Each structure stands twice: as structure tokens, then as C-alpha cells.
Amino acid sequence: MKLSQQQLNLFSDFGFLVFRQxxxxxxxxxxxxxxxxxxxxxIDGGKHDGKSRHYASLMEEHSPFISSLADDHRFADVxxxxxxxDVLAIAVDGNYHVSDTLWHPDTGSLDYTAVKFCIxxxxxxxxxxxxxxxxxxxxxxxxxxxxRDSETSYxxxxxxxxxxxxxxxxGDVLVFNVALWHxxxxxxxxxxxxxxxxxxxxxxxxxxxxxxxxxxxxxRAFAQKGRPMYGPYWRSVDDVRHQRWLRxxxxxxxxxxx
Ligand SMILES: O=C(O)CCC(=O)C(=O)O
Numbered sequence: 653m654k655l656s657q658q659q660l661n662l663f664s665d666f667g668f669l670v671f672r673q674x675x676x677x678x679x680x681x682x683x684x685x686x687x688x689x690x691x692x693x694x695i696d697g698g699k700h701d702g703k704s705r706h707y708a709s710l711m712e713e714h715s716p717f718i719s720s721l722a723d724d725h726r727f728a729d730v731x732x733x734x735x736x737x738d739v740l741a742i743a744v745d746g747n748y749h750v751s752d753t754l755w756h757p758d759t760g761s762l763d764y765t766a767v768k769f770c771i772x773x774x775x776x777x778x779x780x781x782x783x784x785x786x787x788x789x790x791x792x793x794x795x796x797x798x799x800r801d802s803e804t805s806y807x808x809x810x811x812x813x814x815x816x817x818x819x820x821x822x823g824d825v826l827v828f829n830v831a832l833w834h835x836x837x838x839x840x841x842x843x844x845x846x847x848x849x850x851x852x853x854x855x856x857x858x859x860x861x862x863x864x865x866x867x868x869x870x871x872r873a874f875a876q877k878g879r880p881m882y883g884p885y886w887r888s889v890d891d892v893r894h895q896r897w898l899r900x901x902x903x904x905x906x907x908x909x910x
Contacts, residue, residue, distance in 0.1 A: 653726050655733045663734050667790035668828035670818065674726055675771070680822040682717045684773045687846055690715035691746050694877065700748045702841035707747040709879075710846065711886040719744055721769075721848050723891050731767050731850035734827065738853040740897045742766070743870070743881075749781070749836070749843040754810055755800055758830040762792060763862035764852055766830040770818075771846040777819045781839020783826060784815040790831040798833050811837040853900060860904060867906035880909040 655663075663669045675683065687710070692698045694708035710718040721727050722741040731739045758768065776782040789795055799805035802813050815835070818826045828834065836843075854860040874881040887898060901907040 653729055655730060660733065663827075663829070666787040667832040668785050668787070668816075668826060669734075671726075671825045671827070673821075673823045674825040675823045677823060679717070680773060683771065683846070684822070684844075686710070686715035686718050687746050687773055687844060690718065691748060694879075700842055702748075702750060705747060705750050707745055708877075709874075709881070709883075710744045710746050712883055713885045718746075718846065719886065719889075722850075723889065723894055727769055727848050728850070728893065730827065731769075734767050734829075735765055735850070735852045737855075739767075739850040740853050740900055741848070741894070742851050742867075743847065743849040745849075746844065746846045749839055749845060750841045751839060752810070753834075753836040753839075755786075755798070755802065755813060755833050755835040757789070757795065757833050759866065761862040761865070762795065762831055764854060764859040764866075766849065766851040767827050768830050769825055769827045769848040771825055771848075772820050773822050773844050773846065775821050776839075776843075778817040779838045781836045781843045782820060783818040783845075784813075784835050784837070785818070785826075785828055786813070786815050786833040789833040790829040795831055795833075810835065854904070864904055864906055867901075867904070871906075871909040874909050882907060882909075 659669055690710045690712060691706060691708045692700070693714045695706060700706050712719065722744050728739070728741065759766065770783055772783070786798065789798055802808045802810050806813065851863055852859060854863050871881050898907060
């Protein structure tokens, strides 16, 4: 899938892009089924209690279609074009979100770039938990100026902070630069969100160090769940690009969960 210059400009300046109906209704049916099977397989007792956020990897045998999206040209090729270079597929996972997600970016470092594709298997709007993003907040100085405390800084409730609201139907996908500030308000207690995440393949010491630091955090989260981040299913994918991702992560000492 080849992006137009306009799409690249939009992503560069505003930090996100929307693809309407990137996944077909038939694909979303499979997505929805595998999503629940994959997430529930990580829950003792097999059922989300709706009390706290649950996230789990979807890079396993319970969710082969979802896992394969990381290799799919609609995602991997697009990530390469958005970052303008080779990328590394880092994560395919899913969340049952509970209530609001407050404003935050996904990275503490602007030394590396990365993108996150968000897939919501249920229709969402501004009042029931649609993702919101602050356009242009992926770049400094704006990125660092934004305050998490909207009440004190802007005299605004979190949900009143100026933003783009991603109203979506199943099959719509939003991709954002992980430095972009984002949030969601008004969702129910099992709001489903799937993601596919790619980091740039680093070619400076600063980017490599920032990625290694981020990956240590990622692995810690899996270690707490008692599982490796990258299991046998993900490692066995027979695809040249996929195997390069694994080799490169190993070189960066970021493949194994210790
Ligand atoms: O609640 C949401 O939909 C946003 C989740 C989020 O913060 C993220 O994907 O990084």
C-alpha cells in the first residue's frame, strides 16, 4: 500500500493518519473473535472482571490472523513509509480498557520514532470512549509544553482539552506517532482496543539507547505476567522481513524477556 505525499505530509505535521475501512467486515469478524480468545487466554478464570485494565499479547497461536497483521503490507509497509526507513515490529496486543484513559504520550523520549496502529472492534464516538489525539503534539516545543493537569493548567476538564476525536466503525484504523498526546473518555468497562506497534530500526547510538530502554520496560511488563514477550509462535513466522526483525532485536539485546 503506497501512501500519497499528502498523507505523508499530514502524518509528519499532525502526527496521525486515519484509514477508513482498512480491514473488511469479514476480517473484523475474525479479528473480534480472535481478540477475545487471545485476551481471555491470559486471564486466570478466562473472563475479564471489568475492574481494571487488562492487556495481553496477540502474537500467539490463539490469534493467528491478528498476529499476521504485523507482517501485512497495510501495516508493515505503511509503517516503513511513515518512518521513512526500515522498522522493527515490536508488539501486537489488545486491551480491555476500563473507564477513561487520561492524556499522555506513549514515550518519554523523542530520541527515537515509533508508530502505533489502533484498531477498535466496536463502534465508538466521543461520548463512549473514542480515541482522541492532540494534533501536532508529537513535536517539540508543543510536545513538552502540554500539561497532564488540565484543570490547573487550562481550567478545563480532561475531556474538554482541544483534540481530534476518532469516531470509528469496526475496520477503521488510526495510526499515530507514539509521541502524540492521546486519551479516551466515557468508555465502558471492557472497551476493546487492538494495537500494532513498530519502532524505527535505529541507526544512531541515541535512538538505539532509547529503544533499548523502552524495550527493557516492555519486557518487565511481560515478566510480571510470567511470560516471554516473544513466544515460539511469533518467532516461527516464516517471512524474511519478520525474521530480520527478530535478528535485529537480538542484536539490540531486546529480544529476550529476562
Ligand atoms: O484508551 C484508549 O483507547 C487509548 C489507549 C492508549 O493510551 C494507547 O493505545 O496508547
